[in-house]
Amino acid sequence: RRWLLDEQRRVDGRRMDQIRSLAAEVGLLPRVHGSGMFTRGQTQVITSCTLAPIREAQSLDGIDEEDTKIYMHHYNMPGYSVGEAKASRSPGRREIGHGALAERSIIPVLPSKEDFPYAIRCVSEVVSSNGSTSQASVCGSTLALMDAGVPITAPVAGISCGLITEGERWMTMIDIQGLEDFFGDMDFKVAGTKKGITSIQMDLKIDGLTPEIIKNALVTTKEGRYYIIDNYILPCISEPRPDVSKYAPKMLTTKIDVDKIREVIGTGGKVIQKICSDTGAKIDIEDDGNIFISAVDKEAAYKALRIIESIVLDPTPGTVYIGKVTRIMNFGAFVEI
Template sequence: MLHYEFPPYATNEIGKLGGTNRRELGHGALAEKALKPAIPTDFPFTIRVTSEVLESNGSSSMASACGGSLALMDAGVPVSSPVAGVAVGLISKPNPEKPSEVLDYRLLTDILGIEDYNGDMDFKLAGTVKGINALQADVKIPGLPLKIVMEAIQQATAAKREILAIMNKTISKPRANRKENGPVVETVRVPVSRRARFVGPGGYNLRKLQAQTGVTINQVDEETFSVFAPTPGAMNEAQEFISELCKDDQELQLEFGSVYTATITEIRDIGIMVKLYSNMNPVLLHNSQLDHKRIKHPSALGLEVGQQIQIKYFGRDPTDGRMRLSRKVLLSPVATLVKTLSDKHSIEMGTGNGTLT
C-alpha cells in the first residue's frame, strides 16, 4: 500500500488538513502501480510506503515512485529492479484553422509547477531500466498527434535512465540484511514426533513462546510452522526456544525393526516408561506390549525401575508421532504359555497309582 499525502503547505498555501482527497488518491495510485511490479509475489510481508510531500514544484507522484523505490531497497525488500519516474510537459502552437493540428511544439522534461499549469500536457512515465510500469497523460488540447506521444515516451525513457543512474549512486540494490527494527519471518520444520511437545497441552508451549518473545506462529502444514517476529532479536529468542523443545530429534535416529536395550525409568498402572538412549525423553511402553498374556500392572512381570529390557522399535505413529515399541514380540508365545500354566496349576506326582493332579 502506498499512502500519498500532499498537505496545503507543500505549495505554500493554507487549508484544512482532512481526509484523503481525489488528487491524493490518484497520485498515490499511480506511484503504487509503478512500484508494485518490482516487488516479488512471494514476499511474506504487507508493505506500507508513506510518501509525505513537504514541498512541491514538480511531479510529486514521480518523486514518490523514486523515493519509494529507494525506501524499499533500504528496508531490504528484494525488489527486482530500482524504479524511477519523470513527467514530461508540452508547449504547443495550434493551427488557427484546425485546432486539432499542432503547427509547432516543444517537449519539456521534468516540468515545474508553472509549466504544468500553463502547459498543454502532463505526461508521466515510471518504470525500471527494462521497461514501463505505469503511464498517465493529462492532455489539455483538442488533439495530440501520435508523433508527439512517441517523442514524449522516448524523452521520458531517456530521462528515466538518468534518474536511475543518480539513484544508484546512493543505493543500487536491496540491502542483504534487514534493519534491527525490521520484521522477520521464517519457516520452522517440527517433526510429527515432536509436534505434541512443541504445541504443548492445550497449546501451552505455543502461547508461552509467543508471550515471552512477541512472535506469532501459524501452522502451514503437518510439519511446517511459520514464525513471524517483529525484530531479528525476537526471532533469535524464538529459535532458541524451539531448538530446546525439539533437540531430542537431533540426537539419535532410530532404525525401524531394530532391537534396543531400554532402561525402565518409571512404573505406571498402564505400562512402563523407558529410555532407549540417555538424553531422550521417557516414552510409554503399554501393558499390552509387555507380554503375550494380559496383565493389569507391570509388577506382575517383576519389572523394576532401573532394570534393562530388550524392546523392538516399529517407527512412529503417523497420527500423533509417538514411538511404537514392543517387548512381547521378542518373547516366545510357547514359553509364555508354559509359564502361565505353571503359575495356575501345580503338578503332584502320586506314590501309589501315579496320579497327576
Template sequence: NFPPFSTGESRIPRGTSRREIGHGNLAHRALKKMLPDNLPYVVRIVSDILESNGSSSMATVCAGTMSLLDAGVKLKRPVSGIAMGLITDKGAVKYAVLSDILGDEDHLGDMDFKVTGTEKGITATQMDIKVDGLSYEILSQALDQAREGRMHILGKINETIPNPRPEYKPNVPRIEVILIPKDMIGAVIGPGGKIIQGIQADTGATIAITEDENNGIVEVSGPNLEILEAAKARVKAIVALPEVGEIYKGKVKSIVAFGAFIEIMPGKEGLLHVSEIDWKRVESASDVLKENEMVEVKLIGVDEKTGKLKLSRRALLPKPEGYVERESSRDSRPPRGNDDRRREGGYNRDDRRGDDRRGGNFHGGNRDHRDDRRGPRN
C-alpha cells in the first residue's frame, strides 16, 4: 500500500495504483522462490509504506523477509534488495553508479535498477533507464555494487532475526496432515459421519480425509494451535493401539458385579477387575467407583484370543508395607480324591444292567427258556 501521505501528497486514494501493482509483483517474485516447498498455507504479505524517499519495493522485500521469519515460515534463505542508480554525461563517457538511491536521484538520474537476492544469488531484477542502453562495464559494476549492498543489508537482517521462529505464532491458522492406516478411515468417519462430525463440532476444527495407495490422509485445520491440537488428539486416539504398560486416564462406562469397564480411548474399553481396584479387599466396584468418573489405570495385559484389555488401578497405588498376596480360592481348595469312591460305592454297570443279555437272567430267563415254553417243533 502506497498512500499519498507517504510522499507528502494530499489526494483521495482511488483504488490500487499501477505503482502498487508493479512493486507488489516485484516483491512477490523476489520472495516466492524462497518459500518452503511443503508450506501448506496461502501467504499474504501486506506492506504499508508510511514514508518514501527511496525504493519502497526494496523496503518491502527486506521487511517481507523479516515478517516471514517472525511468523515462523522456514525460508530457504533470507532475501534482501537494493535499488541502484546511474548518473552519466551526454556522451556516457563519464558515469557514476549509485547505491540505494533517494527520490531525487531516481528522478534526476538515468537508471533505476532494482536487484533482490540471497547470499547465493539473485532472485529478481527490474530496470528502468532513460538512456539508449548500458555498456557491459556499467552493468557489471552495478551488479557488483548491488551485491555488496545486499550482503550488508542481509547482515543487518541476520542481526535482528537470524533464524525463523521454531513454531508458528499461536494465532496463526494451523493445517497439519496425519497419516493413518487405510482400514481405520471408517473408524474416524464413523457411521453416517457421526464421529468426524462430532470432533468438528466439539473442537471447532475442520477435518478432510482422502487416501492414497498406502495410507489414509487426514488433513486437520483450525484457527489456532489450541483447536488444532484438540482435534489431532481426538483423531489419534481413535487410530491408536493401546500399549501394555502405558497409563491411561479413562471414563467409567459401567459397573458390574466383578468390576468396571473403563473407556481408555474412544471406542476402546477394558475391564478393571474388582481385585485390581485397590490393594485392600473391595467387595464391590461401586464402593470405590462411580459411572462417568475419570480414573487413571494401567494396561497390564491383552487377552491373546479375544483381544480384551486388562486394566489395573492398584498398580498405580503405593503397595502397603508388609502386604501379602492373597491366595485365590481356586488355589486354596483341597485336592479331590481319586475315583475309587465312585467305583466302590453304589452299583456299577453290571449291577445296573444285570447279567449278560444273552446268557443272564435279565427279566427272568433267556432265549433258551423262551423256546422251551413254545414246545417242540415239528
C-alpha cells in the first residue's frame, strides 16, 4: 500500500495506468463449434462455444416469468489454476457468481432468436489465475462467439480497476492482480463495448466511494476496454465468421399461418414425425407459427423446409404443379402435390 500511495509503484513494476501483457487467439479447439483464449499476465482463460437447436435451451423453474434461457455461460476455476491440488466438486460461490457476471456482460450484444435461432452455451475454463478471471472470461467468450459464427452486434471486453485509500488520499489502478486485490480497497469490474457498458460489479472494503472516485474508475476502465478491443480482440478476429462450424447444426426458420400448424403436425404427430424420419432433421413449431428446422447436413434442413412449404401451400389457379394422383373419383381426382 505504501508503494502505491507514495511511489506509485506496483509489485510487478507497472505504472498505475498500465495493463499487463495481453494475448488473444481463436480456433484452438478444432472440434468444438467455436473457441477463444484470452491471456492477461498470468491469468489465462479458454472459452468454448457450443450451438444447439432452440429446443435444447435451458428450462427455468423460478418465480419470475422467464421459463427458458437460450444463452448459458458456465465458469470453471479448478484448483490447479492457482497452484492447488484439490478435487473438482460442485460449483461454488465464485463459479456461480462469475458465470452470471460474464453471462450478463454478453447478453446485450447477442442476436435475437429470429435472426440466429440457436441455443448457445459458453464454458470458460480458467487455466491460470492471478486476478480478474471473470473479465478474462468475458473477453474469451467474445472471441469464442465470433469464432463460432454468432453475429454479435459488437465485441465485448472487460477489465478491473483497483483502489488504495488513506484518509483523504486515494489512487486508482487498472488491471489489478491477485495481490493488489487482497491488499487494495476495491475491485471495480466493468465490461462493455465501445458504445457502452454491459455490466458492472464491485467488491468494496471501505465505507463508500466519492463521485470523483467512481468517475475516475469509469474513465479508467473505458480506456482499458477500448485498448483491449482495438489492439487484441479485433486484430485476432475482426468480425464473426460468416457461417457456423461444419460440426454445428444448421438452422433454418420459416413462419406459417397459425391455422396451418395442425396440418404440419398431423394427427397424433404423424406428419411431422415422418418429415423428421425422412430427412433426419429436427423440427420445432411454436404457437405463433414460427418453425425452426435443425440438421447437421444443410441439405437435409432444406429438404424438410421444402416439404413443410408444400404442405402449407395454397394452390393457385393457373399454376402448374408436379404431384402424385392418389385417388380417382367420378367428379375428379385427388392429387398429392
